[in-house]
Amino acid sequence: MKVEPINRTDTGPGNAPAPSARSNGAHVAVRGLTHTYRRSDGPVLSDISFSVEPGEIVALLGRSGCGKSTLLHMVSGLSMPSSGEVLMNGNSVRAPSPRWVMMFQAPSLYPWMSVAQNAALGLRFTQRRYEIATRVPEVLDLVDLGGFADRNAQELSGGQQQRVALARSLAPKPEVLLLDEPFSALDAFTRRNLQQDVRKIARGLGLTLMIVTHDVGEAVRMADRVLVLDANPGRIASDIPISLSDADRNGGNDAFQREHTRLMQTYSDIAQVPGTQA
Amino acid sequence: MSAAADIPQRSPMPGLGRARGAVNALLGIGLLLVLWWIGGEMIARNDDLFAFASFAPAPTLSRLAELVASGAVIDMSLPSLYRVGMGLALAAAIGVPVGIAIGRIAILREITNVPFQFLRMISPLSWMPIAVMAYDTWDGAIIFLIFVAAVWPILFATAAGLRRIDPAWLKVARNLGANPFHMLFVVILPAISVDILTGIRLALGVAWVVLVPAEYLGVTSGLGYAINDARDTLDYASLGATVVIIGVIGFFLDFTLMMAIKKFNWVRSDA
Ligand SMILES: Nc1ncnc2c1ncn2[C@@H]1O[C@H](COP(=O)(O)OP(=O)(O)OP(=O)(O)O)[C@@H](O)[C@H]1O
Ligand SMILES: [Mg+2]
Numbered sequence: 001m002k003v004e005p006i007n008r009t010d011t012g013p014g015n016a017p018a019p020s021a022r023s024n025g026a027h028v029a030v031r032g033l034t035h036t037y038r039r040s041d042g043p044v045l046s047d048i049s050f051s052v053e054p055g056e057i058v059a060l061l062g063r064s065g066c067g068k069s070t071l072l073h074m075v076s077g078l079s080m081p082s083s084g085e086v087l088m089n090g091n092s093v094r095a096p097s098p099r100w101v102m103m104f105q106a107p108s109l110y111p112w113m114s115v116a117q118n119a120a121l122g123l124r125f126t127q128r129r130y131e132i133a134t135r136v137p138e139v140l141d142l143v144d145l146g147g148f149a150d151r152n153a154q155e156l157s158g159g160q161q162q163r164v165a166l167a168r169s170l171a172p173k174p175e176v177l178l179l180d181e182p183f184s185a186l187d188a189f190t191r192r193n194l195q196q197d198v199r200k201i202a203r204g205l206g207l208t209l210m211i212v213t214h215d216v217g218e219a220v221r222m223a224d225r226v227l228v229l230d231a232n233p234g235r236i237a238s239d240i241p242i243s244l245s246d247a248d249r250n251g252g253n254d255a256f257q258r259e260h261t262r263l264m265q266t267y268s269d270i271a272q273v274p275g276t277q278a
Numbered sequence: 279m280s281a282a283a284d285i286p287q288r289s290p291m292p293g294l295g296r297a298r299g300a301v302n303a304l305l306g307i308g309l310l311l312v313l314w315w316i317g318g319e320m321i322a323r324n325d326d327l328f329a330f331a332s333f334a335p336a337p338t339l340s341r342l343a344e345l346v347a348s349g350a351v352i353d354m355s356l357p358s359l360y361r362v363g364m365g366l367a368l369a370a371a372i373g374v375p376v377g378i379a380i381g382r383i384a385i386l387r388e389i390t391n392v393p394f395q396f397l398r399m400i401s402p403l404s405w406m407p408i409a410v411m412a413y414d415t416w417d418g419a420i421i422f423l424i425f426v427a428a429v430w431p432i433l434f435a436t437a438a439g440l441r442r443i444d445p446a447w448l449k450v451a452r453n454l455g456a457n458p459f460h461m462l463f464v465v466i467l468p469a470i471s472v473d474i475l476t477g478i479r480l481a482l483g484v485a486w487v488v489l490v491p492a493e494y495l496g497v498t499s500g501l502g503y504a505i506n507d508a509r510d511t512l513d514y515a516s517l518g519a520t521v522v523i524i525g526v527i528g529f530f531l532d533f534t535l536m537m538a539i540k541k542f543n544w545v546r547s548d549a
Contacts, residue, residue: 078449098455108446112468112544122454124464154544172454 023055025208026088026100026175028075033084035070044070046233048084054175057202057209059219061263062229063271066213071234072178075210076102088176093222098122098175105184107161109153115164116140116149122172139167142201159190166198170205177202179211184216195221196250203246216264220247220256226263228270237270294340311335330514338518345519355527356519357499361417361492365424370482373429374474377436380465387437394433399492402427402488406495416497427488428481439473440466463538471542479535486528501527 029051036043044067052058062068073079075086077096086093088100090192096102101122111116119139120132140146143163148156162182169177179198183191199222200208213219219226223242230237240263248255318334321327332338345351351364380387409419443466451465467474493502501524508517 041398076453078453096453096455098453102449102453104446106444106446108444108450110447110465110468112471119462121451121456125451125455125457125460168450168454 004237009044010024014271023174023206023208025054025056025206026171027090028052028100028176028208028210029087029090031087032086033071033074035067035074035081037070042276043082043233044233045081046235048234048236050236050239052208052210054208055203055206057199057211057222057224058252059216059223059226060210060212060229061216061219061226062214062234063231063265064214066229067229067234068214069180071229072102072180072210073214075179076100077108078102090204098126098172099174100178101174102178102180103112103162103165103182104171105181107158107165109164109168110122111152111154114149115145115151115153115154118153118164119171121168124213126172134173136167139170140164141168142170144197149191156175157190159186159194162186163197166201166245170201174207176208176210179209180213181214184213184215192221192250198222199246199249202263216260216267217251220244220260220263221251221256228263228267236260240266295547324350329512332515333518337515338522341515342519342522345516345523350525354499354501355523356505357417357497358489358493358501361420361500361528362424362482362489364421365485366428367479368421368482369428369432369485370474370478371483372425373432374436377433377474377477378440378462380469381437381440394430398430398434400492402484402492405502406492410495416495417497420497420500424485424488427484431480431484432474432477435473435477436470436487439470442473443469449516468544472539472544475535475539475542479532479539482531482535483528486524486531 002189010241024247031049033045033048034043035045048071058123061066062069070079074081077086077093093100101175110121116136119136120234123129123135124134137146137149140149143166144179145160145163145167148164153161156164165182186194197219198209201207209222211218211222226238226240226242227236228238228240229235242259242263244259250256251260286547315335318331318336318510321333322331332341342351345354380390403428405423406419413419413422447465447469448461451461470483489500490502490505493500494506497503501520504520505517508514508520
């Protein structure tokens with residue numbers, strides 16, 4: 001896998017968040033966020049507060065149904081919380097914006113368009129058509145799909161489609177990337193490649209990255225810090241830094257194993273004792 | 279692995295498949311002509327029916343050749359094509375937006391469901407007396423009847439297409455800054471173009487069927503009028519020729535829409 005991100009900032013040591021002065025990423029703050037879908041079910045998320053530094057990569061780890069997707073949708077502005085707020089660089093998020101882009105489990109490409117047309121959507125929607133000619137080849141190169149511009153989106157494999165979705169998200173130069181289990185439908189090998197590449201790209205661009213996952217390995221490979229979520233109602237049960245160099249994140253070494261075991265321990269303690277049960 | 283093997287192919291030998299299709303199509307046409315000829319022979323030999331003998335292939339086809347040579351075929355078809363075209367255009371102009379609205383807005387769908395299903399089941403020709411009273415011109419009345427026949431397939435196909443749209447497509451568009459104009463023209467309409475065209479194709483089938491009886495009334499032009507006129511003047515060769523013209527034009531209109539559907543269809547059959 002030869003991915004050469006455009007290095008606008010130094011990648012820095014593996015575990016340190018990129019310093020804000022050199023980062024293109026936004027500061028994300030979630031303040032007292034509570035959400036209830038149906039009153040009879042009680043709140044899905046309860047009084048969640050945390051912040052993410054510019055350029056930091058944070059994983060939200062939690063069991064299925066604990067409200068991870070709900071939380072990420074609210075950070076993106078695609079839906080609004082019952083109470084509490086999300087701040088991007090101190091400004092309240094009230095609507096979705098190409099400055100903080102969400103990626104989903106399915107690539108959700110438009111099948112009637114070519115790869116390049118899909119990647120250009122954000123620029124087209126925001127009246128930046130003049131950037132398309134230079135920016136789209138740039139992001140396709142970044143995700144290692146330089147030769148695929150004119151292919152139909154449907155002709156690509158699942159992993160390649162998810163790369164196109166990544167290019168589509170990156171084209172408008174977002175400050176925050178929000179990933180909702182984007183690799184869970186891929187085979188283990190493709191998933192590893194994408195995990196590495198996404199971390200590398202986000203680092204290279206200095207993006208703030210939040211990734212939702214229920215895979216401990218994914219959290220250890222990708223994140224500088226892991227927020228473990230409790231279920232019923234969802235709240236942050238633990239905030240764990242991952243101290244690994246980029247080289248150690250590929251797994252198969254003691255440092256990785258140590259972090260993995262430590263996180264797994266915390267995660268299973270939390271996951272097995274749901275908040276509302278005795 | 280040769281380079282050719284990388285190119286996706288629909289059938290192992292597409293050339294052969296196409297040739298076989300053409301041969302079978304010709305076979306079908308031949309069969310129809312034979313049945314027609316047998317029918318003509320039977321009519322000619324029947325003492326009660328022999329007056330209708332010019333309905334057989336030979337007199338019909340020679341009259342058809344005359345109609346084509348003199349250009350009369352164009353004079354009789356154009357008014358009909360105009361009425362069907364206008365009726366379909368109106369049906370699309372109303373059916374597509376309403377279909378999109380009821381496909382997107384659940385409450386609208388629930389409110390309109392029973393009335394629309396009820397209206398849809400009423401034969402368009404039942405509106406004939408009302409149409410004749412409501413419109414000053416025969417053309418207006420006929421276009422109205424065609425509209426009534428054509429609007430339902432378009433409306434329901436559009437609504438069904440809309441409900442099959444992946445909600446994530448809309449979420450992606452919203453996230454990337456799409457305004458309502460983009461939503462409609464970059465996402466929704468391309469996504470359901472095939473559904474709309476399929477609706478129009480169904481509508482055309484119904485409209486073309488309704489056209490002829492609608493043109494029996496009042497008007498003095500068009501294919502339906504030509505049929506009626508030929509019957510009144512006992513000119514059965516012309517009657518047969520007109521029937522052939524109606525069939526041929528209908529076939530080609532349908533074929534054109536089928537090709538358009540093929541062109542706009544973004545679903546790869548082998549994906
Ligand atoms: N639109 C909705 N209406 C009502 N309830 C919802 C809605 N969306 C989610 N929920 C409920 O909220 C809870 C959290 O859902 P959410 O999708 O956020 O979980 P998740 O952590 O992302 O799970 P997974 O790992 O399976 O994706 C679930 O109990 C779910 O049933
Ligand atoms: Mg989820």
